[in-house]
Amino acid sequence: MAAGARATAGRRRSGRPPRYSAFTLLRHGLSGEQWPRVWQEHPLQRSYDVVIVGGGVHGLAAAYYLAANHGITNVAVLDKGYIGGGGSGRSTAILRSNYLTPEGVRFYDRSLHLYDHMAASLGYNVMFSRRGHLTLAHNDASLRTMRWRAEVNQIQGIDSDVIGPSEIRKLVPFLDVSEKARYPILGALYHPPGGIIRHDAVVWGYARAADALGVHVHQQTEVTAIDVVDGQVRGVRTNRGDISTPVVLNCTAGWSTLVAEMAGVRLPIQTFPLQAAVTEPVRAFLHPVVVSGTLHVYVSQTDRGELVFGASVDPFASYSTRGSLEFAEGLAGHVLALMPGLSRMRLLRQWAGLCDMTPDFSPVMGGTEVAGFYVDVGWGTYGFKAGPVSGEAMAECIATGRTPEIIAAFGLNRFGEGFLVGEKGAAAVGH
């Protein structure tokens, strides 16, 4: 980055956020005094070294790693709503790294590693629960893909293997593994390091740690235009005023093509809603995450006991986040085909989030033809699990001006050159 690391005067705090401890919990609990705000509100400065559009896990992670790893602290994260209110808050928060391509496996495994150490490094409990991840195969073709994925995973040193119905029954006793099931279960790809996490805590943890390092998080701040002069980013205009900046990072989901258009950059993305739903809480009975690509469903049980269901994207492109009855009906049918014992469970609510689908089911990361305009977009249905590694890599990309090796395969130029990273076999419904 041209401006480089710059010490900014007038920052109230710097370094690590205050630690949570049993003592502070007791003190606040007994005295009833207000907990300090997790991150601060700041007036919008006239200029920043880096402006990040989108305050989800990707944008906040990028801001945190810019400050923590590269000393670039004069950074603003802008969100038109509230932080974690888009894809990060709507995701089903499943983490795994058992992808299909070597590039994808390596990338997502780095993310899993960062998630594993996140609670300690951010000083915030993100409730990562490693429960194992089962992707069911209902036919020979999917069993073949599972075997393929297991081989690719094992070469990269990832714990991932194909298991049979008897082992599946031991892991998930409620699953119908009989031969008379409508969609018989022939086997599954078992990935023990996979699990679920508290997605809001990840967003808040990054916001808190970035804020302590001097990053400004601006909510309710919508970018309305990006100023580009002679192929170089000069600033952004927002509903709260104009900001001059040499670097803009587009970390939005859903609206990523519209934000990129402001800078004159076209993206190979179409926006589709994805619906998810949650049931009433019940006693813990489902330990691993269960996924069926054939039935377009994935199921996990949260620490509170609710079952979280997700589906594939809606059948047509849209920016609407309204739920539909077809989804609830289809979902219920598919879940009952897998676990008939759930027939009396009640759905509490359903929602939709926006997914930026790319032609090859892989993200788009790195620089663009506009100098200073970076993208971290195209996160389809797999963005949450990649938040930390994308933030880390994009921070390095911006700070050094070089594309890190780990995201080299995911550049925007791959669509012009024809080097796609096909992840449909592992990303389409396999969460």
Place this chain on the structure above:
Amino acid sequence: MIQIRCPWCGLRGAGEFRYTGDVRTRPDPASVTPQEWRDYLYFPANPCGPVVETWYHRMGCRRFFTAERDTATNEVWTLEEGMR
């Protein structure tokens, strides 16, 4: 439920139809450059607002027709009445 008016069968639930994407002109394969072809393949229009699309009534008359839809609200207007 979203409803779409098929020019042949009338108003039906969206589940009966298949979305085939925005109307794009396919470049001539004989004369197209690789760059133009990749543009056509990979870079769809993705507006947040009205878009002209082709739909297929797969569980009805099995005809293709053109409709305009607002991608922000999912309001649908059929464009060509009686298209076959």
